[in-house]
Amino acid sequence: MASGEAASTAKAKYQQIADDLASQIRTGVLAPGAAIPSEAELMERYGVASGTVRKAVAELRTTQLIETHHGRGSFVRSRPPVQRKSSDRFRRAHRLAGKAAYLAEAEQSGGKPSVNVLFVGPVDAPEEIAERLNVPVGSKVLARKRRYFRDGTPTEEATSYLPWDVVKDIPETFAENPGGGGIYARLEEHGHRLAEFTETVRARLATKAETAALALSPGSPVIHLVRDAITDAGRVVEVCDTVMAADQFVLDYRFPARD
Amino acid sequence: MASGEAASTAKAKYQQIADDLASQIRTGVLAPGAAIPSEAELMERYGVASGTVRKAVAELRTTQLIETHHGRGSFVRSRPPVQRKSSDRFRRAHRLAGKAAYLAEAEQSGGKPSVNVLFVGPVDAPEEIAERLNVPVGSKVLARKRRYFRDGTPTEEATSYLPWDVVKDIPETFAENPGGGGIYARLEEHGHRLAEFTETVRARLATKAETAALALSPGSPVIHLVRDAITDAGRVVEVCDTVMAADQFVLDYRFPARD
DNA sequence: GAGTGGTCTAGACCACGAA
DNA sequence: TCGTGGTCTAGACCACTCG
Structure with missing residues (x-):
């Protein structure tokens, strides 16, 4: 059941997913305030297990690109003017x-x-x-x-x-x-x-x-x-x-x- | 196989483990520079699965209490004077x-x-x-x-x-x-x-x-x-x-x- | 109740570091 | 080689939110 190709590719899958979503955010495909796809959706889209998707989302959270609300979803952060x-x-x-x-x-x-x-x-x-x-x-x-x-x-x-x-x-x-x-x-x-x-x-x-x-x-x-x-x-x-x-x-x- | 008691306790297990280790660090039981127990050791000691231990350790890392080196272990950080x-x-x-x-x-x-x-x-x-x-x-x-x-x-x-x-x-x-x-x-x-x-x-x-x-x-x-x-x-x-x-x-x- | 994220399991294989 | 952390799976149940 486990996957042997975990880290054999250049980058970790969760990182690739995070990068992909990040670039969608930065290019405006996902606008500030918009919801990112649900975890179930991402699992299917990228063909990975839940843990992997969650790690990708966590990555976006620590880089301040999104904020997530339990039971509602994750949303692209809008950066207010300083x-x-x-x-x-x-x-x-x-x-x-x-x-x-x-x-x-x-x-x-x-x-x-x-x-x-x-x-x-x-x-x-x-x-x-x-x-x-x-x-x-x-x-x-x-x-x-x-x-x-x-x-x-x-x-x-x-x-x-x-x-x-x-x-x-x-x-x-x-x-x-x-x-x-x-x-x-x-x-x-x-x-x-x-x-x-x-x-x-x-x-x-x-x-x-x-x-x-x-x-x-x-x-x-x-x-x-x-x-x-x-x-x-x-x-x-x-x-x-x-x-x-x-x-x-x-x-x-x-x-x-x-x- | 899954555990139903995940969040039924007051605090998440991974958080309890993190808190436990954090207090050991703060009280000096684990001195600066010392290695914290390996993940395998922690799994056995707390009776949890690997993922849970890893999340606890990640918590300590983001709170800057430890730093971890792949293949070597995790070590208590010594805070240099500012x-x-x-x-x-x-x-x-x-x-x-x-x-x-x-x-x-x-x-x-x-x-x-x-x-x-x-x-x-x-x-x-x-x-x-x-x-x-x-x-x-x-x-x-x-x-x-x-x-x-x-x-x-x-x-x-x-x-x-x-x-x-x-x-x-x-x-x-x-x-x-x-x-x-x-x-x-x-x-x-x-x-x-x-x-x-x-x-x-x-x-x-x-x-x-x-x-x-x-x-x-x-x-x-x-x-x-x-x-x-x-x-x-x-x-x-x-x-x-x-x-x-x-x-x-x-x-x-x-x-x-x-x- | 349906859908969302949050926690957790019990494994697997891989990559790194030191002996 | 062996022990370490890093990634990943394929599920399970729980808690929150909303209609």
Whole structure:
């Protein structure tokens, strides 16, 4: 029953099938959003067993060409236009104009942006956050967790952490909507004038939780960005921890050729 | 012969096996570099068929916990310390001190850095490069392609593109080793004083070619970074296109809270 | 209920690596 | 040569989705 010609051909059958389907996708024979043939159909068409077809389909899934839904089928992915995140997005001028950074950005990229505040309240500072805020690990800080969407699909999840002594006199920081210009505008109004930001960028595969939260397929990459907001006085008054679907974002930075 | 209890338990068997092995790895029962039990061994130990074991092992591979070598076995991956890339790494002071950027960096992270020049010569400018250099698509530019290693393992592959009229009078730019301070030092000596850099950061899964070049496992994420070097005169005199193994790098940026 | 993907079996043969 | 992983078969039953 087994087949002896498994790997005797130049390429594995499952790979040939995957390549064939991939080229149909790239040439537009299978358009974005279209369903690819069912596994039963593919078994018959290529004359192989179910396992082989499944492996081919799995290949297309890991290369992000399709997404599959249990009980419905597999569908060609449509790649939404990317959103750019520029280091200019925190310009004070934007804040004074009453625009939050994410809005100033998302508007440029076509989609309808929206935010969902998931949590606002005190938490014990996790280790990496505490270090950056220069407070003891486990001490009380304000966390603001929200999820960003574009055209209804989640793209990004961000949690801001602020030292308790900084926010305790700023009631707006506890509100779902901190008002025009966002948190940074409120901080500046209360004497915390922002001098610079630092951002730390990593890329990795999404965890299971992130896969669920951002509606990713398993094995999708994410960009993990951690930003410190630093005042004139040299104090870190906010750490923002962000996880983004990697295929949705491009980050832009500009920096001088310093001496 | 088939098993009806496939998904009737809370979790799939292959997932349970994967989780079991993963916890053994994380608790150190299986140390970095150690071989995990062979598939035959796992089949017997867990009382499942080969396909199930293989799926469990595949799971560990995509979560980057192990790497497998045909004919030898699967081994627990040792995660090398990450290398940081800071936006400070192009400080002019470094160049004057004769240090190339990559050396100044890699030295801080412990490993022994090395470079392999893969190609130096004229090429037709690809589209995205030509746009950035502001030259016609397909016109002649100098390409310098090299691969970076740390402790002998490849981490990064970079290609620099420079306009032909800029490099034609700078013989060092055609040499494998452009001399102390690198290409940027040579450019500055010839009147192209660098004013600023822009970097564009993307993350995605590695292509097959990148998987091979950087010795990655399939499905590994990479960071794709494109940098423009811009002179006082506002001209882009170099575009550097870099692909990095995502698990080896952290990018650091610093930027002012501009008005 | 019909159709889809998801898990699993119990084998087979092939290709690679090390002894 | 022998043990390893890689590919493949020809089925089975289960879970999800939709009409």
